[in-house]
Amino acid sequence: MELIKFLTFLAAVLPVAYGAPTQASSNLHPKILAAMKRDLGLDAEQATARVARDLWASDVIEQLRTTAGSSFAGAWIAEDGTTLNVAVTDEALAAEVSAAGATPAIVANSFSKLEDAKLALDNMDIEQPKTLATDAAETGIAAYYVDVAANKLVIEALAGSVAHAEALAAQVGLVASEFEVKTVDAMPTTLATVLGGDAYLINRASRCSVGFSVTTGFVSAGHCGTAGSTATTSSGASLGSFSASVFPGSADMSYIRTVSGTTLSGYIDGYGSGNLPVSGSTASATGASICRSGSTTGVHCGTVRSLGATVTYAEGRVTGLTQTNVCAEPGDSGGSFYTGAQAQGVTSGGSGNCASGGITYFQPVNEILSSYGLTLVRA
Known part of the structure; x- marks a missing residue:
């Protein structure tokens, strides 16, 4: 509980708005600051606050991964960079997630369930057999990973392999609500x-x-x-x-x-x-x-x-x-x-x-x- 209290305090004092000043503004190299301004639209104070919060989030995630156990369903930082979301399958853990300074999300699939499905794909031959139906379109499974925000296994595939990707998901025990196939243009x-x-x-x-x-x-x-x-x-x-x-x-x-x-x-x-x-x-x-x-x-x-x-x-x-x-x-x-x-x-x-x-x-x-x-x- 002492760790939870400390993390709650830390979440309160860390900048939650990019404009908040920090004492670590000199810790980021000028070239990093310039790149973050160009690509993320952040000034020096905003970039420093973003990095500080990103590193804080990593510590909180590891803490909650341990305490939530099999109910842990992943974590992600929202696009605004200020909100840490931690997903769990047990609603009773929501208060603990909030106490650690994160926003709880109650989902259906545990991270371990989706990760096990991904590992099953790793151990399979996923190459698509050539048929007349696939000759007209390029085929290939480009990548696959657990999307914690969507609470699904995502399979990225060329247009000619969408059906094949769906079949692979079914082979590792996933139903339609537990995976998503995304079409990509190139391998x-x-x-x-x-x-x-x-x-x-x-x-x-x-x-x-x-x-x-x-x-x-x-x-x-x-x-x-x-x-x-x-x-x-x-x-x-x-x-x-x-x-x-x-x-x-x-x-x-x-x-x-x-x-x-x-x-x-x-x-x-x-x-x-x-x-x-x-x-x-x-x-x-x-x-x-x-x-x-x-x-x-x-x-x-x-x-x-x-x-x-x-x-x-x-x-x-x-x-x-x-x-x-x-x-x-x-x-x-x-x-x-x-x-x-x-x-x-x-x-x-x-x-x-x-x-x-x-x-x-x-x-x-x-x-x-x-x-x-x-x-x-x-x-």
């Missing part, structure tokens, strides 16, 4: 030869980017290289080699162990506008603000759309990615995703561009750190 692709932090070459040929420094090297996207591949600077100096890599499958992540004497910095390359500090890796919630840095399009911001998405690339499915509405283009892959100074992940792939907008997925950095036993270098 996601990995964004090859991308720079998010500093550029590096794989086997002195293809190019990718440093995601975040760790105490023994750096992490990046798994599709950049395989175990044993060499990593060098753009000028050809040896950095080290890929110690581990996963792609496709359960992740799009890699760990490059660097050679002795390599300087590992706890910053993101700002490409002429100063370096962006990394101070931790607290994961952001659905609806939270988030930014991405990449060498092709620079810094762009948006919001988190869903967690734990499964994405279908030409190389195969990848599970556990985070979906955002931040744009990216070829040359941005592997770049750093971050909320404020909190590392979030490395750019995996997506669709669209920064002229018309797009969807970009990233591999959460905390999974990389835990999987390989790594420690993030902090500024």
Whole structure:
């Protein structure tokens, strides 16, 4: 109960309106502030308040996830950035949600039920058999994820695979009210030869980017290289080699162990506008603000759309990615995703561009750190 009281107090004193001043206005790098102003329409005080509340929301969600147990049905930050919604299936928990500073939503499906259905899809062959009926339209299941705000499993599919997506949902035990099929125009692709932090070459040929420094090297996207591949600077100096890599499958992540004497910095390359500090890796919630840095399009911001998405690339499915509405283009892959100074992940792939907008997925950095036993270098 003491924690609940503290969280209630914290919710009251944190700015609930973007215009409220904060003491942390100097904590966000000017380049982050500029990107959030351009993409989210927030001035410096509003952006600082938004990031502070996003990080507060992550703590509250974890607290309520534990106390609600099997009745927990997900959480999301509203589009205005000021309201944290926490869904539960047991109406008796509404008061506890409110006491923690969040807005309760009573829904029919628990998060675990929908997540189990998604995991069942992960373990199935979802490729659509070719028939005469599908020859005229492009087919493919682009991605699927739990939409906590809709309290449904969402399956994104090309026009020729809508019926197939509906059949897949039925196979994993979902009825019509528990899933939604959304039609998309194109399949996601990995964004090859991308720079998010500093550029590096794989086997002195293809190019990718440093995601975040760790105490023994750096992490990046798994599709950049395989175990044993060499990593060098753009000028050809040896950095080290890929110690581990996963792609496709359960992740799009890699760990490059660097050679002795390599300087590992706890910053993101700002490409002429100063370096962006990394101070931790607290994961952001659905609806939270988030930014991405990449060498092709620079810094762009948006919001988190869903967690734990499964994405279908030409190389195969990848599970556990985070979906955002931040744009990216070829040359941005592997770049750093971050909320404020909190590392979030490395750019995996997506669709669209920064002229018309797009969807970009990233591999959460905390999974990389835990999987390989790594420690993030902090500024």
